[in-house]
Amino acid sequence: MDNTYLLLLTAHSWVRWLVLLTGIWALVNAFSGVRARGPMTSRAPFASFMGSIHLQVLLGLALFAMMGMGGMAPFPDGPRDSFGWEHLGLGLLAAVFATMANRAAKAPARAAPVFVADGTPAPTPTPAAVNDEITRWRGALLWTILAWIPLLLAIPWWRPVLRMFGQ
Ligand code: HEM
Numbered sequence: 001m002d003n004t005y006l007l008l009l010t011a012h013s014w015v016r017w018l019v020l021l022t023g024i025w026a027l028v029n030a031f032s033g034v035r036a037r038g039p040m041t042s043r044a045p046f047a048s049f050m051g052s053i054h055l056q057v058l059l060g061l062a063l064f065a066m067m068g069m070g071g072m073a074p075f076p077d078g079p080r081d082s083f084g085w086e087h088l089g090l091g092l093l094a095a096v097f098a099t100m101a102n103r104a105a106k107a108p109a110r111a112a113p114v115f116v117a118d119g120t121p122a123p124t125p126t127p128a129a130v131n132d133e134i135t136r137w138r139g140a141l142l143w144t145i146l147a148w149i150p151l152l153l154a155i156p157w158w159r160p161v162l163r164m165f166g167q
Pocket of ligand 1: 009010012013016053061063064074075076087088089090091094095151154155156159160163
């Protein structure tokens with residue numbers, strides 16, 4: 001029980017940095033996209049941010065369940081008795097918002113233009129297509145900023161920066 005707890009806690013502590021790094025990537029990418037107003041060629045930053053938060057939530061839920069079964073209260077060193085529930089709620093909220101950012105970054109469904117392979121140059125983007133791109137960037141930026149707020153509030157900053165399987 002103790003070993004599994006420490007293993008899960010260590011993984012949860014490390015994955016936090018993955019979440020923060022992918023979160024910075026998503027934020028910087030969304031900011032520059034909104035400024036440049038160009039086409040979004042990759043959703044990788046938003047998908048990575050969402051994926052790493054989902055992984056963190058799974059690890060957190062496993063930890064929570066394990067601790068509950070072992071009769072251990074989460075965050076005995078927390079600022080308030082309710083911090084465990086706040087941590088859970090804020091973590092889930094960050095996951096929902098990061099999922100919305102990834103959703104907003106998806107291209108809207110439009111009929112694909114038909115090309116004939118005869119060397120004709122591709123048509124220039126229509127005003128509607130340019131508008132779609134701006135909407136994607138703005139939506140991705142808004143939800144990414146919103147995900148950062150519960151994320152920063154959820155993290156117990158007083159715990160070790162990078163836990164190494166120790167208590
Ligand atoms: C999504 C964002 C989340 C982040 C960034 C995050 C981050 C952290 C960090 C840094 C710790 C301290 C690790 C250590 O002591 O080394 C921790 C502990 C913990 N987290 Fe999360 N967490 C998140 C979501 C969740 C969720 C959704 C749950 C679900 C219940 C959860 C449950 C826990 C539990 C049970 C602990 C251990 C408390 C203890 O040792 O007393 N976390 N979390």
